[in-house]
Amino acid sequence: MGYLSLESHLPPSHAPLLPPGDYFSITDTQASDGNFLLHHFISNYVKADQNVVLVGLAGILVHYTMVGRKLAINLATARTKGNFYFVDGLTQLTDYAAPNKDHIARPAEPKPLASGPPSRTIPAPPPPIVLCYSPKLADFYRVLEDLIKNTVSKNSKGPTGQERQLCLILDDLSVLLNCGWSCRDVLALVRYLKLLVSQHNGTLITLVHADGVMAEEPSQDGLVKGVLYEADYILDVRGLDSGGSRDVHGQLSMLHGPGYLLRQRSGQVKENEWPALTLHYKILDNNVEVFAKGYSSGVL
Amino acid sequence: MSSFKKRVPSAQASLPAGCRLSAYNGQVLISTGVPSLDDILGGGLPVGTILLIQEDRQTSYGQLLLKYFLRQGIVAGDKCVVVSGDERPEAIVRSLMGIAGEESLSGSVQQGVDNRDDDEEEKANQRRNRAKGASGSSSALDDEDSEQDRLTIAWRYSGLKKFESGVGTRPPAISSRVNKGGASNNGSEPALTPSQIPFCEQFDLTTRISAKALETADTTLIDSGELLRNKLSDNDNTDDSDDDDEDEDNYTAQRAERQPDQYRNVLDKIRETLIEGGFSTTLVKDPSAAPAAATPGALAERHICRIGINSIASPSWRSKTPQDLYKFLHALRGLLRFSFGAAVITIPAHLYGTIDQRHATDGSTSSPFIHRLEQLCDASVRIESFAGALTNASSAASAYHGLFHVHKIPVLNSLIPSSTKLSVLLDGAAKGSGGASASSNGSGGSSKGVNNLGFKVRRKRFAIETFHLPPEGGVGQRRTSSEPSSTSSSLSDRKGASGSSSSSSSSSSSMAPKKLSSGTEGSGRSRSLGGSGNKGATGQVDVHSVPGASGVARKMMGLPPKGIQGAVASGCSTGGSDGQEHQHSHAHGSSSSSSQRPGVNLGANSSLLDF
The missing domain is CATH 3.40.50.300 (P-loop containing nucleotide triphosphate hydrolases)
Structure with missing residues (x-):
C-alpha cells in the first residue's frame, strides 16, 4: 500500500485505485519534488495486481525499484509477471544520445545463468523498452500504444475475473519540452495518451514542473496550462509560502480539473464526493504523512 | 532464512578507490574534495x-x-x-592545488606540517590581544583559554555539543605520508593501495600540484x-x-x-x-564481444x-x-x-x-x-x-x-x-x-x-x-566597554555579560545562570518574562544600540565564548527560541544582503512582541 494518510484524500470511487478514464496531472516545483506521489500510485497498482506502464523520462528503473522496496513492493517480480512495464526514456531519447545504440552490449547468453546458483529459476524480466530518438513524438505514441495494447491483451482479466485497470505514468513531461519537441506536440501526445488509456480502462498520470520562474517562458508556461486544462484532477505540490520547515515539507493541493463541473452535472461523479482541498505533507523514510494544514507533529 | 545479514568488511573493500557507501541508501559516493560540500x-x-x-x-x-x-x-x-x-x-x-603537507616538487618551500588553519591562528591572535588589553593577572589570563572551554551557564547544558558552524575535517594522516615521501621521494599516490586512498584528501591552496602527480x-x-x-x-x-x-x-x-x-x-x-x-x-x-564476467x-x-x-x-x-x-x-x-x-x-x-x-x-x-x-x-x-x-x-x-x-x-x-x-x-x-x-x-x-x-x-x-553575522562592533570592543566595573578576573566579567546583568554586584554572576535557564527552557511566555525581568534589573549594562532587540536577544549577542552560545542555542528546542536566534542575526543584518526574508521577519516580529 502506498501512503495511508494520502489514500483517504484521493477520489474514493475505486479506492485504492484511481477512477479509470481520468487524467491526473501532478505539478511540482524544484523546491518540492512531486516524485513521491508517483511512487504512491505505482505501489497501489502493483499491490492490487493491476497493470502499470511507467515511462521514465527522468528517473531510471533502479530508482523506482529501490523506492518500491522501501514501500514493500517488488517491481522486479511484477515485471516478470508482466504487470509492470518500464519504458526507458532517458538513455536514448535525444538525437545526442542516438549513437548509444551502436554500443549496447548484447544481452548475455543464458550460459552464465546456468553456472549461477540454482535458486535463480525465475526467468529474468524482459529488458525495458527504450524510447529511441525520433523527430516526431507520434513515434513515441506508437511505441506506447503497442505496449499498452499488448499488455491489455495479455492480462486484461484479474485473478477474480473482473477487468484489470491500467495506469500509465509519465514521470516528467518537462523533459520532452526540454529536449526540443514543441509544446503543441507534447500536448498532443498527452491528449492521445489520455484517449488511448481511457479506452483500456486506465488512468493517465503525468508530472510536470511548474515553477513560478518558468512562467516567463511561453513554451513552458503553455505546457503547464495545457496540461492543467486537460486534467480531470490536479495534484499540485509546492513548498510552503513561508519557507522551509522541519516538520512540513510542502503543501499538496488536490484540485478539480476544468471538466469537473460538467461531469458532475451529467452525473458522472457524485456531488461532494471528493472535495478539493489543500493539505501539508512530510516525507519520511518509507512513508509520506499527509495532514491538514496546521496539524503537523511539530505543532501538535 | 533470516533477512538480517551481517555486513562483511569484504563488501566495503570491493569498492573502487576513493569511494564510500552512503550510510543512508547505499549509494556509491565520491568526494568533491571539499568536506563541507560533501x-x-x-x-x-x-x-x-x-x-x-x-x-x-x-x-x-x-x-x-x-x-x-x-x-x-x-x-x-x-x-x-x-x-x-x-x-x-x-x-x-x-x-590544480597541491596536497597539504606534501612536499611540493615545484620548489615552493613548506616548512613541516603546518596544519593550523588561518582561523585558528586568528583566534590565537585574538586571545593574545585580549591578554594585552586586560588588566588581570597573568595567571588568570593563562587560565582563560581553558576556562572558556569549561564555562557553562547551567549544568544542564554541559552535556550538549559545542556550537559549530562548519563541518570538522577528519584528522588527516599526513605525518605518515610525509615520512613516506621523504624516504622514497617519488610521489605518494602510486604507493598507496586503494584502501589507503583517503575519501577526501586535504589540499593546500598555496601550493601547486606536483609534477609527479x-x-x-x-x-x-x-x-x-x-x-x-x-x-x-x-x-x-x-x-x-x-x-x-x-x-x-x-x-x-x-x-x-x-x-x-x-x-x-x-x-x-x-x-x-x-x-x-x-x-x-x-x-x-564492441557489442559483439562477450561481456566480461x-x-x-x-x-x-x-x-x-x-x-x-x-x-x-x-x-x-x-x-x-x-x-x-x-x-x-x-x-x-x-x-x-x-x-x-x-x-x-x-x-x-x-x-x-x-x-x-x-x-x-x-x-x-x-x-x-x-x-x-x-x-x-x-x-x-x-x-x-x-x-x-x-x-x-x-x-x-x-x-x-x-x-x-x-x-x-x-x-x-x-x-x-x-x-x-x-x-x-x-x-x-x-x-x-x-x-x-x-x-x-x-x-x-x-x-x-x-x-x-x-x-x-x-x-x-x-x-x-x-552563515552568521558577528556581534556588532566586534567582540573586542564589547569587552573593553565592560571593563570599568570589572575588578576581578575577566571570567566573572564575561559571566556577567552573558547574563546581561550588572556586574557590580557579586550575586548577579551567580544569578545569571538561573535567569538564563528559566528563560530558555520554558515556553514563549516564560521566556519573555525572564527577558523583561532582566531588563528591569539591569538597565545599565547594555552596550550596543541594537534596534528592536529584546533582553534575551541582547544576552545572546553578548555571549562571548562558543561553548556558551552553543549551549543556549542547542538547548532551545521550541520555535520561539529559534525566533530569537534569528532575531540575533536579523538585528545585525537588517542592512545586509541576507536580511529581508519572510522567515526572519517572522522571527523578529515574534520576539518584538516580547518587548
Missing part, C-alpha cells in the same frame, strides 16, 4: 549524477570547486575528463573551443569549394545547417572516453570517471538550437546513470539573469533558462561572492567570502535526499543553530534550507559554514 550532498557526490555549480560573478570560486573535484580525482587515481572552452584545459589541470594523472582534456575551430575551418574549406555560385540566402542557410553542434561534439567525446575506459556498464566498445576483484581495481566541465554555456560555447544544452544534459545524465562516473559542471549563471536579477545581490530567483538546467541536473548549488556583489553588504560579514546557496540536492533511490538525514550543514537539528522558524530561502532546495550558508576561503582550504 556533507551538503549527503556524504559525497553519488556516482552517476551531475552537480551544477552556478558560478560567482567577478571571482572564480566556482572554478575552485571544480579544481577540488578534479584534484581529488587525481589523488584517487580516477580518470579525469576536463572540458573547457574559455580556458585551456591544460591550464586548469596544471593549476601530473605525470601519473589519468586525464583526458577536451578543449571545446578547439573542437569548434576545427569544425569551422573544415566547413569553410568545403564551403569554398562548392558554394561559390550559390546565392547569399542559400549560403547563409547552409552555413546555419553546417554550424557545428558543439555540445554534440563534446558529448561524443565524453561518451568515447567512457566507453574506451570501460566506465559504462551498459555500453561497450564481473568479479568482485575487478570492482576494487575500477576507477571512477570524473567529468569536469568549466563554464559551460559561456559565450565561447556555440549552440545550434536553444535546446542544445538541455539535450546535452539529458543525454549526459542518461550516460552517467549507467556508468562509473560523475560530473561537475560550472556555469556562469549570472550571464543569463534578467535585468533586475542581474543587479540583485540575492539573485535567488534564477532565470528560466538556468531553472530548466537545474531540472536536468541532480544537484545544483550557487556561489555568490561578496567581491562580486554590487552593494557593500559584505562589510557586515567580513569573515566570509560569500554566500553559498543550495538549490537542489540529489535524491536517488530513496524518497528523501540522504542529506536530510546525514548533513550537518543543511539540517539545523544536528547542530542546534537553526530552527523551525527557518529563513525562507526563496530557492529553498529540496532540503528544508534551514540554514543560510556562507563560505570562507582560507589560505589552505575552501570551507562552507553556517
Whole structure:
C-alpha cells in the first residue's frame, strides 16, 4: 500500500485505485519534488495486481525499484509477471544520445545463468523498452500504444475475473519540452495518451514542473496550462509560502480539473464526493504523512 | 532464512578507490574534495549524477570547486575528463592545488606540517590581544583559554555539543605520508593501495600540484573551443569549394545547417572516453564481444570517471538550437546513470539573469533558462561572492567570502535526499543553530534550507559554514566597554555579560545562570518574562544600540565564548527560541544582503512582541 494518510484524500470511487478514464496531472516545483506521489500510485497498482506502464523520462528503473522496496513492493517480480512495464526514456531519447545504440552490449547468453546458483529459476524480466530518438513524438505514441495494447491483451482479466485497470505514468513531461519537441506536440501526445488509456480502462498520470520562474517562458508556461486544462484532477505540490520547515515539507493541493463541473452535472461523479482541498505533507523514510494544514507533529 | 545479514568488511573493500557507501541508501559516493560540500550532498557526490555549480560573478570560486573535484580525482587515481572552452584545459589541470603537507616538487618551500588553519591562528591572535588589553593577572589570563572551554551557564547544558558552524575535517594522516615521501621521494599516490586512498584528501591552496602527480594523472582534456575551430575551418574549406555560385540566402542557410553542434561534439567525446575506459556498464566498445564476467576483484581495481566541465554555456560555447544544452544534459545524465562516473559542471549563471536579477545581490530567483538546467541536473548549488556583489553588504560579514546557496540536492533511490538525514550543514537539528522558524530561502532546495550558508576561503582550504553575522562592533570592543566595573578576573566579567546583568554586584554572576535557564527552557511566555525581568534589573549594562532587540536577544549577542552560545542555542528546542536566534542575526543584518526574508521577519516580529 502506498501512503495511508494520502489514500483517504484521493477520489474514493475505486479506492485504492484511481477512477479509470481520468487524467491526473501532478505539478511540482524544484523546491518540492512531486516524485513521491508517483511512487504512491505505482505501489497501489502493483499491490492490487493491476497493470502499470511507467515511462521514465527522468528517473531510471533502479530508482523506482529501490523506492518500491522501501514501500514493500517488488517491481522486479511484477515485471516478470508482466504487470509492470518500464519504458526507458532517458538513455536514448535525444538525437545526442542516438549513437548509444551502436554500443549496447548484447544481452548475455543464458550460459552464465546456468553456472549461477540454482535458486535463480525465475526467468529474468524482459529488458525495458527504450524510447529511441525520433523527430516526431507520434513515434513515441506508437511505441506506447503497442505496449499498452499488448499488455491489455495479455492480462486484461484479474485473478477474480473482473477487468484489470491500467495506469500509465509519465514521470516528467518537462523533459520532452526540454529536449526540443514543441509544446503543441507534447500536448498532443498527452491528449492521445489520455484517449488511448481511457479506452483500456486506465488512468493517465503525468508530472510536470511548474515553477513560478518558468512562467516567463511561453513554451513552458503553455505546457503547464495545457496540461492543467486537460486534467480531470490536479495534484499540485509546492513548498510552503513561508519557507522551509522541519516538520512540513510542502503543501499538496488536490484540485478539480476544468471538466469537473460538467461531469458532475451529467452525473458522472457524485456531488461532494471528493472535495478539493489543500493539505501539508512530510516525507519520511518509507512513508509520506499527509495532514491538514496546521496539524503537523511539530505543532501538535 | 533470516533477512538480517551481517555486513562483511569484504563488501566495503570491493569498492573502487576513493569511494564510500552512503550510510543512508547505499549509494556509491565520491568526494568533491571539499568536506563541507560533501556533507551538503549527503556524504559525497553519488556516482552517476551531475552537480551544477552556478558560478560567482567577478571571482572564480566556482572554478575552485571544480579544481577540488578534479584534484581529488587525481589523488584517487580516477580518470579525469576536463572540458573547457574559455580556458585551456591544460591550464586548469596544471593549476590544480597541491596536497597539504606534501612536499611540493615545484620548489615552493613548506616548512613541516603546518596544519593550523588561518582561523585558528586568528583566534590565537585574538586571545593574545585580549591578554594585552586586560588588566588581570597573568595567571588568570593563562587560565582563560581553558576556562572558556569549561564555562557553562547551567549544568544542564554541559552535556550538549559545542556550537559549530562548519563541518570538522577528519584528522588527516599526513605525518605518515610525509615520512613516506621523504624516504622514497617519488610521489605518494602510486604507493598507496586503494584502501589507503583517503575519501577526501586535504589540499593546500598555496601550493601547486606536483609534477609527479601530473605525470601519473589519468586525464583526458577536451578543449571545446578547439573542437569548434576545427569544425569551422573544415566547413569553410568545403564551403569554398562548392558554394561559390550559390546565392547569399542559400549560403547563409547552409552555413546555419553546417554550424557545428558543439555540445554534440563534446558529448561524443565524453561518451568515447567512457566507453574506451570501460566506465559504462551498459555500453561497450564492441557489442559483439562477450561481456566480461564481473568479479568482485575487478570492482576494487575500477576507477571512477570524473567529468569536469568549466563554464559551460559561456559565450565561447556555440549552440545550434536553444535546446542544445538541455539535450546535452539529458543525454549526459542518461550516460552517467549507467556508468562509473560523475560530473561537475560550472556555469556562469549570472550571464543569463534578467535585468533586475542581474543587479540583485540575492539573485535567488534564477532565470528560466538556468531553472530548466537545474531540472536536468541532480544537484545544483550557487556561489555568490561578496567581491562580486554590487552593494557593500559584505562589510557586515567580513569573515566570509560569500554566500553559498543550495538549490537542489540529489535524491536517488530513496524518497528523501540522504542529506536530510546525514548533513550537518543543511539540517539545523544536528547542530542546534537553526530552527523551525527557518529563513525562507526563496530557492529553498529540496532540503528544508534551514540554514543560510556562507563560505570562507582560507589560505589552505575552501570551507562552507553556517552563515552568521558577528556581534556588532566586534567582540573586542564589547569587552573593553565592560571593563570599568570589572575588578576581578575577566571570567566573572564575561559571566556577567552573558547574563546581561550588572556586574557590580557579586550575586548577579551567580544569578545569571538561573535567569538564563528559566528563560530558555520554558515556553514563549516564560521566556519573555525572564527577558523583561532582566531588563528591569539591569538597565545599565547594555552596550550596543541594537534596534528592536529584546533582553534575551541582547544576552545572546553578548555571549562571548562558543561553548556558551552553543549551549543556549542547542538547548532551545521550541520555535520561539529559534525566533530569537534569528532575531540575533536579523538585528545585525537588517542592512545586509541576507536580511529581508519572510522567515526572519517572522522571527523578529515574534520576539518584538516580547518587548
